[in-house]
Amino acid sequence: MENTPSFDVIVVGGGAAGLSGALALGRARRSVLVVDAGDPRNAPASHVHNYLGREGTPPAELYAIGREEVAAYGVEVRRARATTAARTDGGFELSLDDGSVVAARRLLVTTGLTDVLPDVAGLAERFGRDVLHCPYCHGWEARDQAVGIIASNPFAVHGAQLWGQWTSDVTLFLNGRPALSVEDAEKLAARGVTVVEGPVAAVVVEDDRLTGVRLASGELVARDVLVAAPQFVANSDLLSSLGLEPEPQEMFGEVFGYAVPATDPTGRTAVPGVWVAGNVTDLRAQVISAAAGGLNAAAMINMDLIEEETAVAVETYRRKSA
CATH class of the missing domain: 3.50.50.60 (FAD/NAD(P)-binding domain)
Structure with a gap:
């Protein structure tokens, strides 16, 4: 041309x-x-x-x-x-x-x-702020906070162990994924990771601050930071x-x-x-x-x-x- x-x-x-x-x-x-x-x-x-x-x-x-x-x-x-x-x-x-x-x-x-994030209401809007995915990018800033891992693939067990390097308060939300194997459940128990069954319905935000998640059952679980693997x-x-x-x-x-x-x-x-x-x-x-x-x-x-x-x-x- x-x-x-x-x-x-x-x-x-x-x-x-x-x-x-x-x-x-x-x-x-x-x-x-x-x-x-x-x-x-x-x-x-x-x-x-x-x-x-x-x-x-x-x-x-x-x-x-x-x-x-x-x-x-x-x-x-x-x-x-x-x-x-x-x-x-x-x-x-x-x-x-x-x-x-x-x-x-x-x-x-x-x-x-x-x-492409898991289909959880409110998750995408907080991504990069207090919804994270990489501990090497954001782990230091989330240190010693209450971290919740929303399972979206088999790497969630690995992620729950990994985030334990930055905080002792880690909860893994299975979010409808299959139950953990005996071996994985033992690993997480040994590392002090809490496991919550059932799907996550929504992110809970108060005064523009993430405060936790609401499960499909209606239960609220307090968390300061969420981790979601896109x-x-x-x-x-x-x-x-x-x-x-x-x-x-x-x-x-x-x-x-x-x-x-x-x-x-x-x-x-x-x-x-x-x-x-x-x-x-x-x-x-x-x-x-x-x-x-x-x-x-x-x-x-x-x-x-x-x-x-x-x-x-x-x-x-x-x-x-x-």
């Missing part, structure tokens, strides 16, 4: 993975566009943790710093959502939801994932338009989410010229590991472009030398 803005690389997604990749590519003197829809997964969280040098930084502040850093190297950041992508002779064309079309030789897709689903619509579909990811024989697979550790995909990084391909990546994934992918994208440019240079050289 004539007059379509073209870049060496378009990065789709402006979170930790995308901005980290854009930073490396900008420093490599590549022309880079970051297309960011502006709805990061960790927006409800108050702070980022386990990020060395940025411990406790609010997510929005971290990304604002990142945008300033990439801009210093000539990277353009555009607030828009990439809806579809198509192959072209020179690489790819992306359609954006603002009606524009942009082109690039390579794509780095870092669109993250969506947390199913992790990659935000993969853009990749699907290129034929890259998410695949089920299993742990202990059960699917815990869907991610778009990479064909090697750098994030290269089965579609030549397309890389992935962050939660869209690694469901368990925290912010710092997502950033590392973006850097790794960017380095390989730059090398891939260099190899292409070298092949063209060699062909030109041979013609001149003939």
